[in-house]
Amino acid sequence: MLATMAENETLDYENVYKKSAKRFMHKEYLLLGGGPINCSDRVLKAISMQTLNPLSVDMHQLMDEIKEMTQYLFQTKNRLTLVSQTSGSGGNETIITNLLDRGDKLVIAIGGTWGERVLDMALRYEYDVLPLTKPPGEVYTLEELENAVKSHKAKLLFVTHGESTGGILQKLEGLGPMCHKYGCLLGVDAVVSIAVDPLFVDRWEIDAVNAGTQKAIGAPPGMCLLTFSPRAEQRMREKKMKPPYYFDMLRQGIYFDCFGDHTRMFHYTFSSNMLSAVREALAQICEEGLLEIWARHKRNVEYFWKRLDEIGYTCFVKKRENRFHGVTGVNVPEGISQRELIKFAKDKYDIEIAPGFGPTLNKAMRLGLMGTNSRPEMADYLIEALKDGLQHLKK
Numbered sequence: 001m002l003a004t005m006a007e008n009e010t011l012d013y014e015n016v017y018k019k020s021a022k023r024f025m026h027k028e029y030l031l032l033g034g035g036p037i038n039c040s041d042r043v044l045k046a047i048s049m050q051t052l053n054p055l056s057v058d059m060h061q062l063m064d065e066i067k068e069m070t071q072y073l074f075q076t077k078n079r080l081t082l083v084s085q086t087s088g089s090g091g092n093e094t095i096i097t098n099l100l101d102r103g104d105k106l107v108i109a110i111g112g113t114w115g116e117r118v119l120d121m122a123l124r125y126e127y128d129v130l131p132l133t134k135p136p137g138e139v140y141t142l143e144e145l146e147n148a149v150k151s152h153k154a155k156l157l158f159v160t161h162g163e164s165t166g167g168i169l170q171k172l173e174g175l176g177p178m179c180h181k182y183g184c185l186l187g188v189d190a191v192v193s194i195a196v197d198p199l200f201v202d203r204w205e206i207d208a209v210n211a212g213t214q215k216a217i218g219a220p221p222g223m224c225l226l227t228f229s230p231r232a233e234q235r236m237r238e239k240k241m242k243p244p245y246y247f248d249m250l251r252q253g254i255y256f257d258c259f260g261d262h263t264r265m266f267h268y269t270f271s272s273n274m275l276s277a278v279r280e281a282l283a284q285i286c287e288e289g290l291l292e293i294w295a296r297h298k299r300n301v302e303y304f305w306k307r308l309d310e311i312g313y314t315c316f317v318k319k320r321e322n323r324f325h326g327v328t329g330v331n332v333p334e335g336i337s338q339r340e341l342i343k344f345a346k347d348k349y350d351i352e353i354a355p356g357f358g359p360t361l362n363k364a365m366r367l368g369l370m371g372t373n374s375r376p377e378m379a380d381y382l383i384e385a386l387k388d389g390l391q392h393l394k395k
């Protein structure tokens with residue numbers, strides 16, 4: 001009991017010491033679920049570089065390089081483009097809180113768990129939300145979203161591009177100009193779709209985008225990449241309520257020298273090790289080129305779907321045109337336990353598969369071929385594990 005401890009006594013030391021003496025080690029697995037994915041050796045090496053002072057010129061150079069490569073990644077000239085030290089969820093929260101005041105009208109096109117979570121966030125900030133829903137496997141038409149924006153007089157339409165829980169891809173073309181017709185901004189969760197399916201921020205007139213570092217980008221989790229259009233920036237400057245301090249993009253934008261005043265006023269201490277990992281992962285993206293990356297993901301996942309069909313598995317999303325090319329929902333065959341199949345793939349093949357979540361809960365597993373793992377031989381290996389699992393576990 002703490003209350004009875006003598007002044008020079010501490011909490012149990014023996015047990016803690018014994019635990020720490022046995023270092024945590026685990027086997028290496030292929031991460032073929034909804035993300036994170038495996039980091040390349042280059043990225044792992046980059047994260048172990050010397051930690052930098054957050055005000056040093058080296059740090060500024062790291063930030064500038066990330067900013068420029070992120071503009072390429074997003075296909076944008078937006079000056080307010082940066083990396084933030086919060087995971088994908090924090091990126092979504094950053095978008096809504098930087099663009100809305102309490103009571104402002106927001107339409108959320110929910111496509112699975114991630115949209116539902118944005119709804120949860122939006123209710124906490126007391127926005128006036130119109131949540132839209134669709135049956136699993138279905139996506140929204142431009143007309144449906146236009147009707148919602150118009151009738152709700154929305155100031156922001158929030159859409160999830162790739163949904164890793166339901167395996168769908170929401171088309172974004174046309175949404176930006178439609179929103180702008182009604183004085184509405186368009187915010188997009190591209191946490192998992194980035195560097196998998198095409199995304200053109202400027203061409204498609206998207207006002208705010210959030211991308212995760214841990215999916216096809218191939219850096220560790222915990223950071224996100226963000227960009228805001230000049231329209232979005234103007235909204236930030238005009239709105240009445242300040243966003244949460246940590247997520248304040250106008251403050252963070254100064255630190256990233258987005259506005260050209262060169263003060264680089266410190267916002268909070270960024271992990272230079274994480275930034276270094278993100279820089280290296282982005283460099284690998286730039287070296288391969290987006291056109292090749294998008295084509296590679298499409299080619300390999302289509303090959304995977306064909307092979308799934310051959311071994312008797314079916315996809316959760318029936319319409320091929322609605323399917324996301326990064327994560328596929330795969331129905332668990334009758335007579336098989338999802339838990340056992342996932343365990344089998346892990347124990348025998350060293351593959352980590354994600355169980356169903358949200359729309360796929362208790363229905364389908366989530367299999368991801370993203371980033372470095374989007375390769376034909378990886379698809380073949382996964383197929384081998386699934387086929388073997390089917391034979392072994394079928395009752």
Ligand code: PMP
Pocket residue numbers: 034035087088089090114160162163164165189190191192193212221222
């Ligand atoms: N949105 C989407 C589409 C995602 O796939 C995820 C993560 N799986 C998130 C948001 C949340 O990101 P994080 O777990 O990094 O907070």
